[in-house]
Amino acid sequence: MSALARPRFEAAVCFENATIGYDRHPAVHHVRGRIEPGALVAVVGPNGAGKSTLMKAIAGLLQPLSGRVVVEGCPRRGIGYLPQQAEVDRSFPIPVFDFIAMGLWRARGVFGGFRRRDDEAVARALAAVGLAGFERRALDTLSGGQFQRVLFARLLLQDSPLVLLDEPFTAVDDRTGDDLMTIVLGWHREGRTVVAVLHDLGQVRAHFPETMLIARELVAWGSTGEVLTERNLATARRMTEAFDDHAPVCHEDHP
Amino acid sequence: MTAFDLLLAPFVEFAFMRRALVGAVSLSVGAAPIGVFLLLRRMSLMGDAMAHAILPGAAIGFLVAGLDLMAMTFGGIVAGLVVVLLSGLVARTTVLREDASLAAFYLISLAVGVVIVSLRGSSVDLMHVLFGTVLALDDDALLFIALIATVSVSALALIWRPLVLECVDPGFLRIVSGNGAAVHLAFLVLVVLNLVAGFQALGTLLAVGMMMLPAASSRFWVRDVGAMTAVSMLIAALSAVAGLLASFHLSLPSGPAIILAAGVVHIFSIAFGTAGGFVPRLIPAPHRAN
Numbered sequence: 001m002s003a004l005a006r007p008r009f010e011a012a013v014c015f016e017n018a019t020i021g022y023d024r025h026p027a028v029h030h031v032r033g034r035i036e037p038g039a040l041v042a043v044v045g046p047n048g049a050g051k052s053t054l055m056k057a058i059a060g061l062l063q064p065l066s067g068r069v070v071v072e073g074c075p076r077r078g079i080g081y082l083p084q085q086a087e088v089d090r091s092f093p094i095p096v097f098d099f100i101a102m103g104l105w106r107a108r109g110v111f112g113g114f115r116r117r118d119d120e121a122v123a124r125a126l127a128a129v130g131l132a133g134f135e136r137r138a139l140d141t142l143s144g145g146q147f148q149r150v151l152f153a154r155l156l157l158q159d160s161p162l163v164l165l166d167e168p169f170t171a172v173d174d175r176t177g178d179d180l181m182t183i184v185l186g187w188h189r190e191g192r193t194v195v196a197v198l199h200d201l202g203q204v205r206a207h208f209p210e211t212m213l214i215a216r217e218l219v220a221w222g223s224t225g226e227v228l229t230e231r232n233l234a235t236a237r238r239m240t241e242a243f244d245d246h247a248p249v250c251h252e253d254h255p
Numbered sequence: 256m257t258a259f260d261l262l263l264a265p266f267v268e269f270a271f272m273r274r275a276l277v278g279a280v281s282l283s284v285g286a287a288p289i290g291v292f293l294l295l296r297r298m299s300l301m302g303d304a305m306a307h308a309i310l311p312g313a314a315i316g317f318l319v320a321g322l323d324l325m326a327m328t329f330g331g332i333v334a335g336l337v338v339v340l341l342s343g344l345v346a347r348t349t350v351l352r353e354d355a356s357l358a359a360f361y362l363i364s365l366a367v368g369v370v371i372v373s374l375r376g377s378s379v380d381l382m383h384v385l386f387g388t389v390l391a392l393d394d395d396a397l398l399f400i401a402l403i404a405t406v407s408v409s410a411l412a413l414i415w416r417p418l419v420l421e422c423v424d425p426g427f428l429r430i431v432s433g434n435g436a437a438v439h440l441a442f443l444v445l446v447v448l449n450l451v452a453g454f455q456a457l458g459t460l461l462a463v464g465m466m467m468l469p470a471a472s473s474r475f476w477v478r479d480v481g482a483m484t485a486v487s488m489l490i491a492a493l494s495a496v497a498g499l500l501a502s503f504h505l506s507l508p509s510g511p512a513i514i515l516a517a518g519v520v521h522i523f524s525i526a527f528g529t530a531g532g533f534v535p536r537l538i539p540a541p542h543r544a545n
Contacts, residue, residue: 087426105431
C-alpha cells in the first residue's frame with residue numbers, strides 16, 4: 001500500500017471494561033468496546049447517564065476507577081475536546097483572533113513564532129464558521145451562538161484526529177446548529193474520528209451512523225437504527241440517578 | 256516657582272530623590288503587569304494577603320541580622336513562598352478552596368510576624384517594615400529592586416502565552432499542555448518577588464498599592480490585556496514621580512504619597528476612563544446602524 005493511500009487520521013478509542021466515576025461511585029460502569037478510526041459516533045442517554053464523564057475519560061481528564069480507556073492514533077494532548085461547560089472566562093480582555101490562535105498550541109507551543117500562514121489559517125477558520133472579519137472583536141461582545149462558533153474555529157485549527165464534542169449544539173439556534181453540524185460532517189469526511197454527546201434524536205438519526213446509548217452503563221452500542229429503538233430508550237429512562245453512599249460493592253468483577 | 260523648580264529641581268539637586276525615583280520607577284515596571292494578571296484572575300486581594308504573609312520572614316531576618324536588607328529580603332521571599340505553596344497544596348489535596356486556605360495561612364503568618372517584631376524591635380522598626388523607606392534606598396536595595404523588575408518582566412514575557420491561556424480557558428490548557436499548575440506557580444512566585452522588592456521601598460502594606468492601583472486604573476482605558484500591562488506600567492511610573500514630587504514639596508511621607516498619587520489617577524480613571532469610565536457612559540452617543 002502506498003503512503004498516499006493510507007488515511008491521514010487513524011484515531012481509535014478502546015474501552016477495556018472501563019468503570020469511570022468519582023469517589024468510588026461509578027458514573028458509568030463496565031464499558032467495553034471500540035470506536036473505530038473515522039467513526040462518527042453519537043453518545044445518547046438521559047441526564048446523569050455518565051455521558052460527560054465518559055467524554056472526560058476519553059480526553060484523559062479522568063482516570064477510570066477500574067479498567068482502561070485507550071486512545072490509539074492520537075496523542076493525548078492532540079485530542080480536540082469541547083467540554084459541555086467550557087471554563088472560559090469570557091470577560092478576559094483578549095480579541096477573538098488571540099483566542100482562536102490558541103488552537104495552534106500544538107503546532108507553535110509556548111514560544112513558537114506566529115507566521116503569515118498562521119494568520120491566514122486563523123482567518124480561514126473564522127470564515128469557515130461564518131465569522132469572517134471578527135478577528136479584533138473582544139470575547140465579551142460575542143453572543144452565545146457566536147461564541148460557540150468561535151470554539152469550533154479553535155477546534156478546526158487544532159486539526160485533531162480525534163474530536164470530542166460534549167453537547168455542542170445546546171443553546172444555539174437552528175441556523176448555527178446546522179452550520180456547526182456541517183463542520184462536524186466535514187471532519188467525518190476527512191477521516192477524523194468524531195464522538196459527540198447529543199440530545200436531539202432526530203439529528204442523531206439524520207447524521208450519525210453509529211450510536212452509544214448509555215444510562216450509567218452501556219445499554220446498546222451499534223448502528224444508530226438498531227440502537228435507538230423504543231425498547232432500548234425505555235430501558236435507558238429507567239436508570240437510577242442517585243448516588244447511594246452505602247451502595248454495596250459492584251460484583252460484576254468479583255463474583 | 257518655575258516648572259523647573261517644581262518638576263526637575265528636586266531630582267537634580269538631591270541624590271536621595273534620584274535614588275527614590277529610580278527605585279520607584281523600577282518597581283512600577285515590575286509590579287504593575289503582575290497586578291494586571293492578579294486583577295484579571297479575580298485575585299486582587301491576593302496581593303494583600305501575600306504582603307502580610309511575607310512579614311514574619313522579614314521579621315526573622317530582622318531579628319537575626321538587624322536592619323540588614325539581604326537577610327530581611329531572603330526571609331520575606333522564603334515566608335511568601337511557604338505560604339503560597341502550602342495554600343496551593345491544601346487547595347489541591349483537600350476540600351478547602353485556594354482563597355480560603357490562603358486567608359488562613361496569611362493570617363497565621365501575619366500574627367507570627369507581629370509577635371516576632373515586637374519581641375525585639377521598637378515600634379519605630381515596625382513602622383519601618385510596614386511602611387518602607389523609599390527616601391533611604393542604598394545601592395544594594397536599588398540593585399535588588401532593579402534585578403527583580405528585570406527578572407519579573409523577562410519571566411512574564413516567557414510565560415505570557417500559557418499564563419493568558421490559563422486565565423481565559425484553564426480547561427483547554429490542561430488538555431493541550433497537560434499541566435496548568437506550573438504556570439500558576441511561576442506566577443505566584445513572581446507575585447512574591449515583586450512584593451518583597453516593593454516592601455524595601457514602600458513597606459509591606461503599601462507595596463500592594465503599587466501593584467493593584469495602576470492595574471485597576473488601566474482597565475478603564477484599554478480593552479486588551481497586552482495594552483493593559485503597558486498602560487499600568489505607565490500609570491505606576493507617573494504616580495511614582497508625582498508622589499515623590501508631592502512628598503518633596505509638601506513634606507508628605509513619601510511611600511503613602513506615591514500610593515495616594517496612584518489613587519488620584521485611579522479615581523480620575525473611574526470617572527473619565529474611555530473604556531468604561533463613569534462620565535463617558537453618561538454622554539449619550541447615538542448607536543450605529545450596524
